[in-house]
Amino acid sequence: MMDAIVVNNVSKSYGRVQALCDVSFAVGKGEVFGLIGPDGAGKTSMFRILCSLLLPDAGTATVDGYDVVKQMREVRSRVGYMPGKFSLYQDLTIEENLNFFATLFGTTVDEGYDSIKAIYSQIERFKDRKAGALSGGMKQKLALSCALVHQPSVLFLDEPTTGVDPVSRKELWEMLLMLKEQNITIVASTPYLDEVRCCERVAFLDQGHVRGIGTPDDILSQFASIFNPPGIDKSEELKDKSEESENVIEVEHLVKAFGSFHAVDDISFSVKRGEIFGFLGANGAGKTTAMHMLTGLNQPTSGTGRVVGFDIRTEYEQIKKHIGYMSQRFSLYEDLTVAENIRLFAGIYGMKDDEIRRKTDELMERLKFTEHKNDLVGSLPLGWKQKLAFSVSIFHDPGVVFLDEPTGGVDPATRRQFWELIYDAAHRGITVFVTTHYMDEADYCDRISIMVDGKISALGTPDELKQRFHQPDMDHVFTYLARQATRSSD
Numbered sequence: 001m002m003d004a005i006v007v008n009n010v011s012k013s014y015g016r017v018q019a020l021c022d023v024s025f026a027v028g029k030g031e032v033f034g035l036i037g038p039d040g041a042g043k044t045s046m047f048r049i050l051c052s053l054l055l056p057d058a059g060t061a062t063v064d065g066y067d068v069v070k071q072m073r074e075v076r077s078r079v080g081y082m083p084g085k086f087s088l089y090q091d092l093t094i095e096e097n098l099n100f101f102a103t104l105f106g107t108t109v110d111e112g113y114d115s116i117k118a119i120y121s122q123i124e125r126f127k128d129r130k131a132g133a134l135s136g137g138m139k140q141k142l143a144l145s146c147a148l149v150h151q152p153s154v155l156f157l158d159e160p161t162t163g164v165d166p167v168s169r170k171e172l173w174e175m176l177l178m179l180k181e182q183n184i185t186i187v188a189s190t191p192y193l194d195e196v197r198c199c200e201r202v203a204f205l206d207q208g209h210v211r212g213i214g215t216p217d218d219i220l221s222q223f224a225s226i227f228n229p230p231g232i233d234k235s236e237e238l239k240d241k242s243e244e245s246e247n248v249i250e251v252e253h254l255v256k257a258f259g260s261f262h263a264v265d266d267i268s269f270s271v272k273r274g275e276i277f278g279f280l281g282a283n284g285a286g287k288t289t290a291m292h293m294l295t296g297l298n299q300p301t302s303g304t305g306r307v308v309g310f311d312i313r314t315e316y317e318q319i320k321k322h323i324g325y326m327s328q329r330f331s332l333y334e335d336l337t338v339a340e341n342i343r344l345f346a347g348i349y350g351m352k353d354d355e356i357r358r359k360t361d362e363l364m365e366r367l368k369f370t371e372h373k374n375d376l377v378g379s380l381p382l383g384w385k386q387k388l389a390f391s392v393s394i395f396h397d398p399g400v401v402f403l404d405e406p407t408g409g410v411d412p413a414t415r416r417q418f419w420e421l422i423y424d425a426a427h428r429g430i431t432v433f434v435t436t437h438y439m440d441e442a443d444y445c446d447r448i449s450i451m452v453d454g455k456i457s458a459l460g461t462p463d464e465l466k467q468r469f470h471q472p473d474m475d476h477v478f479t480y481l482a483r484q485a486t487r488s489s490d
Helices: 044-048 072-078 096-105 110-121 137-148 166-181 217-222 236-238 288-294 317-322 340-349 353-367 382-395 412-425 462-468 475-483
Strands: 001-014 015-027 032-036 057-065 079-082 154-158 185-189 201-206 209-214 247-258 260-273 276-281 301-309 324-325 400-404 433-435 447-452 455-460
Touching: 001 044, 001 185, 001 317, 015 057, 015 185, 015 209, 032 044, 032 166, 044 057, 044 154, 044 185, 072 079, 079 137, 096 110, 096 137, 110 137, 110 166, 137 166, 154 166, 166 185, 201 217, 201 324, 209 217, 247 288, 247 433, 260 288, 260 301, 260 433, 260 447, 260 455, 276 288, 276 412, 288 301, 288 400, 288 433, 317 324, 324 382, 340 353, 340 382, 353 382, 382 400, 382 412, 412 433, 447 462, 447 475, 455 462, 455 475, 462 475
Parallel strands: 032 185, 032 201, 079 154, 154 185, 276 433, 276 447, 324 400, 400 433
Antiparallel strands: 001 015, 001 057, 201 209, 247 260, 247 301, 447 455
16 A cells, blocks of 8 residues: 655754654555644644645655655645644635635635535535634534645644534544545544544654654553543542532523524523632533623623622623633733743732732742743743643632633643642632533533533533433533534534
8 A cells, every 4th residue: 555645754943943853654545644742742843844834954755655845736736734723714704715725726616515515514504604703613614624625635634623622523533534435644633532542543743753653542551641641639629618618609690692692591600719610511602701701801681690709790890800811822922031921910910019029939939930930931832831821810819710721732741730730729719710622621620510502501510410411421421411502503
């Protein structure tokens, strides 16, 4: 069988940073191959070289027998590329995006329709909707349709499912395995272990080096410390959260309507001081809208809510001062140092200079960042940035911290470290309100609510929910409930 991709001793540097070092591997025609590894391992550089968007410093690579440097045009006509960040035109409709990409490759949607039919047919009824208004799952389907419209023989997917709920992720991988049947070669990177297991073989890339190539099971067990770190013992923590703790969040009959559409449809719940509360739901279920109301960013249509004792309707400016907030896209200032970032955010919260200095030293010690206090944030690995972003969001000791998918796209070992910080914060009495698409993280929460179609469909501890719905784990609980949604996740 001919290899669809052959990489020989490829290296790539950016200034002093070595992104790839002497990388070699081959992918068989029609194979589903995984490229996995922590952030900054060099995966995106490898994808870009193979799509002929980036020149290697040394070594050679061929795709379908064509050299990625010398035969760039032939390579580009044969590959489909789906980068991690949604890269379509937000202000064009579904149909306009698809036509644009077809034209780019000198073909038409009609000519390529058979190759995209299985995927495109799921979103075709929304073809006049702008791409910017689509849910995560629908954006994926559109991006995949655009990458396939010119009938490529090789498909490159760079973390295509980051930030997408488990049900939409499963659907995407079902589509990819359909494409394999058409003998399309697929190379994908992913931080999700269930997706790694969908590959036939994987290469583990770390700091620009290939550390191992083999079946998913071989690689995951060989590097278990990274991919399967020990769980967090919650037993001690749970004892502390007694019934006497006061409620920090109280919500009754909360509704947010946009015209006749109820994004949040009559939800009621409360969260105690120091509790880790998981707020789950498929893309489009209404989580973000609910969160925006609790953080004072959006006004409810009806119902009541109190956060740290303040009314979400009338005292939202007070709420903003007493909470912390971190999203997946939470951005520290890349061109400021670690210490400058802390000082800036602490100043926004009205903290005094002496207190800022004292607490900065304590934080640097706790994170083991003392030597990196004056490093530019832009130079830090993603896992570090996240730890710092979280620490900054709770620097002023808020009553509640809201975390909106804080660990998206991060390897399991780094996620595990991040959750230790969450436990530490909860231990200090900070309530943690977290949304996540990683179901192993749902198990780390004290209690979980799952939203479906704007309503809370389930609420309880992870163990209670598994028992109630007769499911072996949280992934199955989530999938069971999400599949009952009647409104499409559009």
